[in-house]
Amino acid sequence: MEDKAQIQEAIKSQGEVVRKLKSEKASKEQIDEEVAKLLALKAQLGDDGKTQFVLKTPKGTRDYNPKQMAIREKVFNTIIRCFKRHGAETIDTPVFELKETLTGKYGEDSKLIYDLKDQGGELLSLRYDLTVPFARYLAMNKITNIKRYHIAKVYRRDNPAMTRGRYREFYQCDFDIAGQYDAMIPDAECLKIVHEILNELDLGDFRIKVNDRRILDGMFAVCGVPDDKFRTICSTVDKLDKVVFDLSLARGLDYYTGVIYEAVLTQASAVSAANEAQNCANAEESVSVGSVAGGGRYDGLVGMFDPKGRRVPCVGVSIGIERIFSIMEQKAEASPEKVRTTEVQIMVASAQKNLLEERLQLISELWNAGIKAEVMYKKNPKLLSQLQYCEEAGIPLVAILGEQELKDGVVKLRVVATREEVDISRADLISEIKRRTEA
């Protein structure tokens, strides 16, 4: 940790940076960035001059709390179920790649790649998408046929002027088919998958737009656009407002070579939810409002990794999961139903003092039988506070132990919602809990 004098020196010079930018009337983004650095430095010196922590996640990132995780799990399960239904295998790759693996694949977006510090050894960068690592994996393992899905986080140092609310760490859910096959059959399956997932997630009406990079390339050629400007123009066309231009779907990334497509939500409510939350950090999906999936054919990418340039034709789709999360979150907020963050079926409670051991004995039996159960971590909890905990956490049942129940070899089973209570023999307890909660 740096010492106090050093930090004060740094505060002084950072203060001057900020003053200079203000006097030069620099952009708000630039000034905000430098002010943030100044505040971070100042926070290191607390009121008492002791070093202090800034309690935040890095810019452009967030934590997921248990409620958000419950929603995320539900969305992932729907998507994974669809991918598996279509016979996809799954793989995983490291979160960082050799820097040179990512170089030259993304065109203008390359400036948004996070690099790791050179601490000796290889130069590394965080993955920018899952497609380039997939192509590297195929070339490295000489795989020519695979249908795989990959759900993982990717990283983009989104341009501050564009970022407002967009995440720098976000999930991608990719499904890709690699292999030399008859025309358009795998391409059609990708579209079918987008359709199934958006249907099943119940996000309202949507439209899937389809185009082909070769048509655009042809148009540009006819218009006399020089070859080396094609990709820059595609990126620009993709950012046009889609009412204005017709064959406008171009996708920003360099590697597409054939069919390209994008799914957009068309219901006003969903679109506004997606925009309000501004959750999508995906640069190429940034402008088309309500875009929730996109992809296309990239037949040249794997060959860029192969020493002999062997081609492995690929087509794939990426689900814009961050927008979907935010829509689902808003739906959950609006619904009267409470999102449960655990699946606990029963609380083991006691009606009298000094029954800790008996509670632990019973809950062990339940755990060993696969029942999801909780106990309060107190020697002598009040019955009322145990019941209140159940109401708050949405736990449907309580098993209450008392001296009399222990003598009789029974447990008082209480239904939280109705407050109905019934004595159940210890021998029947597990099947009774399963009967009541695993309907």
Place this chain on the structure above:
Amino acid sequence: MEDKAQIQEAIKSQGEVVRKLKSEKASKEQIDEEVAKLLALKAQLGDDGKTQFVLKTPKGTRDYNPKQMAIREKVFNTIIRCFKRHGAETIDTPVFELKETLTGKYGEDSKLIYDLKDQGGELLSLRYDLTVPFARYLAMNKITNIKRYHIAKVYRRDNPAMTRGRYREFYQCDFDIAGQYDAMIPDAECLKIVHEILNELDLGDFRIKVNDRRILDGMFAVCGVPDDKFRTICSTVDKLDKVVFDLSLARGLDYYTGVIYEAVLTQASAVSAANEAQNCANAEESVSVGSVAGGGRYDGLVGMFDPKGRRVPCVGVSIGIERIFSIMEQKAEASPEKVRTTEVQIMVASAQKNLLEERLQLISELWNAGIKAEVMYKKNPKLLSQLQYCEEAGIPLVAILGEQELKDGVVKLRVVATREEVDISRADLISEIKRRTEA
């Protein structure tokens, strides 16, 4: 991308670094590291002088192929089932934190933290474990009670002198209980969880060792060890060969304050599997052979993040999942049973030409009914190659379409294992597939 002359210059000077180290008889690790850099540079210049890619994952990382993913999913499911049985919620945090969030938490191990390059903005580091981000999350959100699990990758630039085979990117599976509770009740639940998980994963005999940091601290105090040397000595004691020393379980990390424990496999086969694969990158678990879980109480960590130093007592356990993966992989290798990497129930095949549309029509019906199904991406695949694909991929059923079947409104259902074939009406097909595969 750097140009050719620059790379040749770099190769020349790197060659001299290697020669110098060799002449100085430097350690093998040091020389290997510099030779690797030299080879990486040379690989950039192909035979024809064109720049070329090195096809590898970064040092200390690996891809997971579909077979490894199938095993990983099975292990995760067992562990998550246990965490949920105990009523834990789950959270997620970003893969990187502000550098200062991690500073001063890990003692000597801090030198193994990956930093991100300063590209303007905040100074960031990759998370080193899930415990410090958890403490930051609690302090930031002023949470004083939570039982949560978190399964995610963490990053350690393991000291090259120690690394041989250890991973720099690896999973941690953490379960922690935060809150002011009666003594030892949550601590005991953590031990119960370790016991349940190791039992259910069927890894053979194991022993859970328990100690308390305060006993060690007391011993050191009695021995006259100065306060500021306690943590360094704990780290050293933890690395002793455990036959040699008795109260030796100390856990390497700085933040433990009370009970500490570690689970070790005691069956020779499992231990040798764990060692052979050397999969554990976990510095604090590196020496105790067969260690597959560990944890303890850390009552002071959250307070380090709280501006008012408010304490949130915590106790938790981390499952050493990389070792468990490698043991499960070896078991799968040794078993005659084939690991399936998909769950496909049926292949939609055709016996004659020109039935692509009919195949796609049928498979759409199956997908819409939730059946996991595949079709070959060829206009006119041979029946034999469709059947062979099923045998290789372990797909149990084939639905065969031909002119006659289409006329009769039936599908020929073939059981791959027995070659038995039976005509099923289109109306009954879905329930028949479910009956045969969802037993």
